[in-house]
Amino acid sequence: MPAWLNDAVFYEIYPQSFYDSNGDGIGDINGIREKLDYILSLGCNALWINPCYDSPFRDGGYDVRDYYKVAPRYGTNEDLYGLFEDAHRKGMHILLDLVPGHTSEEHPWFAESSKAEPNAYSGRYIWTDFWIKSIPGHPYIGGETPRNGTYMLNFFKCQPALNYGWRSPSESWQCGTDHPDALATREALKDIICFWLDRGADGFRVDMADSLVKGDDEDKSSTCEIWRDIRAMLDRDYPGAALVSEWSNPRLALNNAGFHMDFYLDHWYNGYHSLLRRVEDGIDRSYFRKDADSDIQLFLQDYLPKYRETREHGYISFITCNHDTPRLAPRLSDRELQLAYATLFTLPGIPFLYYGDEIAMRYQEKLPTKEGGYTRTGSRTPMQWDEGPNLGFSTAPADRLYLPVDASPDAPTAASATGRDSLLELIRSVLTLRHHEPDLQADGDFSILHAASGDPLFVYSRGRRILAVNPSGKVRTAAIPGLKAGAVPALLIGSADVSDSQLTLGPQSFIVT
Ligand code: NOJ
Numbered sequence: 001m002p003a004w005l006n007d008a009v010f011y012e013i014y015p016q017s018f019y020d021s022n023g024d025g026i027g028d029i030n031g032i033r034e035k036l037d038y039i040l041s042l043g044c045n046a047l048w049i050n051p052c053y054d055s056p057f058r059d060g061g062y063d064v065r066d067y068y069k070v071a072p073r074y075g076t077n078e079d080l081y082g083l084f085e086d087a088h089r090k091g092m093h094i095l096l097d098l099v100p101g102h103t104s105e106e107h108p109w110f111a112e113s114s115k116a117e118p119n120a121y122s123g124r125y126i127w128t129d130f131w132i133k134s135i136p137g138h139p140y141i142g143g144e145t146p147r148n149g150t151y152m153l154n155f156f157k158c159q160p161a162l163n164y165g166w167r168s169p170s171e172s173w174q175c176g177t178d179h180p181d182a183l184a185t186r187e188a189l190k191d192i193i194c195f196w197l198d199r200g201a202d203g204f205r206v207d208m209a210d211s212l213v214k215g216d217d218e219d220k221s222s223t224c225e226i227w228r229d230i231r232a233m234l235d236r237d238y239p240g241a242a243l244v245s246e247w248s249n250p251r252l253a254l255n256n257a258g259f260h261m262d263f264y265l266d267h268w269y270n271g272y273h274s275l276l277r278r279v280e281d282g283i284d285r286s287y288f289r290k291d292a293d294s295d296i297q298l299f300l301q302d303y304l305p306k307y308r309e310t311r312e313h314g315y316i317s318f319i320t321c322n323h324d325t326p327r328l329a330p331r332l333s334d335r336e337l338q339l340a341y342a343t344l345f346t347l348p349g350i351p352f353l354y355y356g357d358e359i360a361m362r363y364q365e366k367l368p369t370k371e372g373g374y375t376r377t378g379s380r381t382p383m384q385w386d387e388g389p390n391l392g393f394s395t396a397p398a399d400r401l402y403l404p405v406d407a408s409p410d411a412p413t414a415a416s417a418t419g420r421d422s423l424l425e426l427i428r429s430v431l432t433l434r435h436h437e438p439d440l441q442a443d444g445d446f447s448i449l450h451a452a453s454g455d456p457l458f459v460y461s462r463g464r465r466i467l468a469v470n471p472s473g474k475v476r477t478a479a480i481p482g483l484k485a486g487a488v489p490a491l492l493i494g495s496a497d498v499s500d501s502q503l504t505l506g507p508q509s510f511i512v513t
Contacts, residue, residue: 001260001314002203002239002240002241002242002260004046004093004202004240004242005242005260005261005315005350005442006438006441006442006443007045007434007435007438007441007442008045008046008093008350008442009043009044009045009046009345009350009351009353009431009434009435010044010046010047010048010095010317010350010351010352010353011039011042011044011046011047011048011352011353011355012047012048012049012050012319012322012323012352012353012354012355013032013047013048013049013050013355014027014050014060014323014355014380015027015028015029015031015032015049015050015052015074016060016061016073016074016380016402017355017380017381017382017383017393017402017403018031018032018035018355018382018383019031019032019034019035019383019385019393019394020382020393020394020395020396021033021034023394023395023396024073024394024396024400025394025396025397025400025401025402026073026074026394026401026402027074027382027383027393027394027402028073028074028075028079029052029070029074029075029076029079029080029082029083030075030079030082030083032047032049032083033079033082033083033086036086036087036090036092037090038414039092040090040092041428042353042358042424042427042428042431043427043428043430043431043432043434043435044353044431045091045092045093045435046092046093046094046095046202047087047092047093047094047095048094048095048097048205048244048352049094049095049096049097050097050323051064051096051097051099051207052070052071052074052080052096052097053065053066053067053068053069053070053071054066054069054070054071054072055071055104056104056106056158057071057371058104058156058158058371058372059155059156059158059159059371059372060323060371060372060373060380061097061371062097062099062155062159062207062372063102063103063104063105063106063156063158063159063372064099064103064104064107065103065104065106065107066107066108067099067192067195068192068195077199080199081199081200084199084200084201084202085200088200093202093203093242094200094201094202095201095202095203095204095205095242095244096196096201096203096204096205097204097205097207098189098192098193098204098205098206098207099207099208100162100189100206100207100208100209100212101154101155101161101162101207101208101211101212102153102154102155102159102160102161102162103159103160103162104158104159105157105158105159105160106158109121109124109125109188110124110125110160112124113125113127113147113151113160114144114145114146114147114151115145115146115147116146116147116148122181123163123175123179123180123181123182123184124162124163124181124184124185124188125151125152125160125161125162125163126151126152126160126161126162126163126174126214127147127149127150127151127152127173128140128149128150128151128171128173129148129149129172129173130148130149130150131143131148131149131150132150133149133150133173134150135150135152138152138153138161138214139152139153140152140153141153141157141160149173152214154208154211155208156372161211161214162185162212163175163181163182163185164177164182164185164186164212164213164214164223164226165177165178165179165181165182165213165214165222166213166214166215166217167213167214167215167216167217167222168215168216169215170215174214174215177213177222177225177226186226186229189230190230190233193230193233193234194237194238197238197241201241202240202241202242203241203242203243203244203260204243204244205243205244205245205246206243206244206245206246206259207246208246209223209227209245209246209247209253209257209259210223210245210247210249210252210253211223212226212227213226220252220256220257221256223257224252224256224257224258227243227245227257227258227259228256228257228258230243230258231243231257231258231259232258242260242261243259243260243261244259244260244261244262244263244317244350245257245259245261245262245263246263246265247259247262247263248262248263248264248265248267248270249262250262250264250306250309250310250314250316251306251309251310253314254310254313254314254315254316255309255310255313255314259314260314260315261314261315261316261317261349261350262310262314262315262316262317263317263319263322263352264303264316264317264318264319264349265319265322265325266325270302271298271299271300271301271302271303272299272302272303272318272319274286274287274294274298274299274302275287275288275299275340275343275344276288276328276332276340277325277326277328278292278294278298279331284331286332287299287456287471288332288336288337288339288340288343288471289332289336289471290333290335290336290471290472290473290507290508291473292471293456293472294456295451295452295453295454295455295456295458296451296456296458297451297453300448300451303316304448307348307349307446311348315348315349315350315442316348316349317349317350317351317352318344318345318347318349318351318352319351319352319354320340320341320344320351320352320353320354320357321354321357321379322352322354322379323354323376323379323380324376324379325376325379326363326375326378326379327354327356327357327361327362327363327378327379328340328357328360328363329357329360329361329362329363330360330362330363331363334360334422334423335493335508336471336508337357337360337423338423338426338493338510339469339471339493339508339509339510340471341353341357341423341426341427341430342426342430342469342491342493342510343458343467343469343510345427345430345431345434346430346434346440346462346467346512347446347460348442348443348444348446348462349442350442353427354379355383356383356384358414358417358423358424358427359384359412359413359414359417359423359424360412360417360423361381361383361384361406361412362406362408362411362412363378363379364377364378364379364381364403364404364406365378366378367381367403367404370402370403377403380403381403381404381405381406382394382401382402382403382404382405383414384405384406384411384412384413384414385413385414385415386413386414386415386416387413387415387416390405391405391406391411391413392413392414392415393405426493429491430491433490433491433512437463437465437490438463439462439463439464439465440462440463440465440512444462444463445461445462445463446460446461446462447460447461448460449461449466449478449480450468450478450479450480450503452478455476455478456470456471456472456476457469457470457472457476457477457478457505458470459478459480459503465490465512465513466480466483466503466512466513467510467511467512467513468496468503468505468509468510468511468513469505469509469510470494470505470506470507470508470509470510471508472507472508473507473508474507475504475505475506475507476504476505477502477503477504477505478502478503479501479502480501480502480503481501482501483498483499483500483501483502483503483513484498484500485498485499485500486498487513489511489512489513490512490513491510491511491512492509492510492511492512493508493509493510493511494506494507494508494509494510495509496509496511496513498511498513
C-alpha cells in the first residue's frame with residue numbers, strides 16, 4: 001500500500017471546467033497548475049483529473065482516441081509533465097483517469113479492427129463473425145464497417161468494447177481470457193499505465209473497472225484476475241502508484257481485484273445514497289437533511305459490513321459528488337453541507353472533494369446536454385473563482401465558454417466564500433485537523449458509540465477522538481461511557497455540551513472532542 005495514501009485527500013477536477021489559462025473558453029492543464037496552491041490551501045493534497053487525452057469528446061473524453069496524447073484543447077504532454085513536477089514539488093500526488101474497457105470509435109485500433117482483411121487489431125475489440133449477428137445481453141452495432149461482423153459497445157454508441165476475453169466462450173467468435181488477442185489488449189493497457197507512471201503520474205482512477213471480461217463473469221472473478229495481474233505489476237515496478245476503482249463494490253474491488261481504493265458511489269438505496277440523496281416521492285429523507293429527522297441506520301447497515309470486511313485490503317472512498325452525480329447544492333443548505341462534509345472527511349478511508357463543492361456550487365438545471373453529459377451537464381459547469389468576467393473562469397467572451405457559468409446574482413465564488421463560518425473555511429479546518437491527527441486519517445480505528453433507531457444523533461470514535469453529528473433541528477443527547485467533561489473541542493459546528501459520560505449536541509451540530 002503506498003504510504004502517502006493514509007493522509008491523502010483528493011480533489012476531483014473536470015479539466016474543461018476548472019480554469020482557462022489561455023482565454024479560449026475551456027479549462028486546461030496550465031490552468032490547473034496555476035491553481036495548485038488554492039487546492040492545497042483547502043487541505044487537498046492529491047488530484048484526480050478526468051480524462052485529458054485526445055478524444056472526439058462525445059462522452060466528455062471517456063471516448064479516448066489516443067491514450068498517449070493530451071487533448072490539444074487542454075495543452076500538451078509537456079504541460080502535463082510540468083503539472084506532475086509542480087504537484088510533486090508541493091508534496092501533492094496526481095491520478096489520471098484510465099479508461100480500460102472501451103475506446104472512441106475514432107481510435108486507430110478500431111479503424112484497423114473494422115477492416116475486412118484480418119490484421120494485428122482484428123481481435124482488439126469484440127466482434128461477431130456475421131454482419132447481422134446479435135450479441136445477446138449486450139448493446140452492439142452492425143452495418144457501419146467493411147468487416148463482416150457486428151461489434152459490442154461498452155457504453156455509448158461511440159465506445160466499442162475492448163476485448164479482454166470471455167469467461168466461458170460459447171461461440172466461435174468469442175475468445176477466452178488467455179487467448180493471444182485478449183492478452184494483447186491487457187498488455188496494451190499495461191503499456192498505457194507504464195507510459196504515464198514513467199512520466200510522473202501517481203496512479204489512476206479506473207473507469208468502469210468491473211466491465212473488462214464479458215460473458216458469465218457475474219462474480220467478476222475473471223475481471224478481478226486481470227486487475228490482480230496489474231496490481232502485481234504495480235507492486236513490483238511502481239510501489240508508490242495507486243488505483244481507485246469506479247466499482248462501488250469494495251469486497252470485489254479491494255479484496256479480490258486489488259484496488260487500493262474503491263468509490264462509494266451514489267447508487268440507489270445504498271448507504272451513501274441514504275446520507276445525501278435519498279429523495280422519495282418528492283420528499284427528501286437524506287440523513288443530513290435538517291427536517292428529515294432520519295437516523296443513520298440505513299447508512300450503517302450497508303457500510304459497516306463492507307468496511308469491516310475490506311479494511312485490511314484497501315480504502316472505501318467517500319465523495320462529495322462527481323462529474324456523473326447531481327451536485328448537492330442548492331438542495332442542501334450550507335449548514336447541511338458543512339455537517340455532511342465534516343462527517344465524510346472524518347470517516348475511515350480516503351475522501352474525494354469534487355471541484356466547486358467547497359463553495360457549494362449549484363447544480364445547474366435545464367442546461368442543454370454537452371458532450372454526452374445529459375443530466376450530468378448541470379454538475380460540470382465552470383468553476384466560480386471570483387466576481388470578474390465569467391466568474392474568473394476565463395477571459396473569453398461568455399458565448400465561447402465550454403459551458404455557461406452560474407448566472408445567478410448570488411452565485412458563490414472562491415473569493416467570496418471565505419467568511420469565518422463559510423463552508424470553505426469549515427473544510428479547511430476539518431482537513432487541517434485530519435492532517436495533524438493520524439487517528440482521523442484513512443487507517444485510524446473506527447467504532448460506533450451511539451446510533452439508535454429513530455435518533456438522528458450519531459456518535460463515533462476515530463482512535464482516541466470522539467466525534468458526533470446531529471443533523472436534526474432539535475437538541476439530542478446520548479450516554480457515552482468514558483466521555484470526560486471539560487476538554488476543549490478540537491472542532492465544533494453549532495453547539496455542544498460535553499459532560500462526564502454524556503454528550504449533548506445542539507441542532508445541526510458537529511463536534512470532534
Ligand atoms: C463512467 C464515467 O464516470 C462516465 O462519465 C462515463 O460516461 C462512463 N463511465 C463511460 O466511460
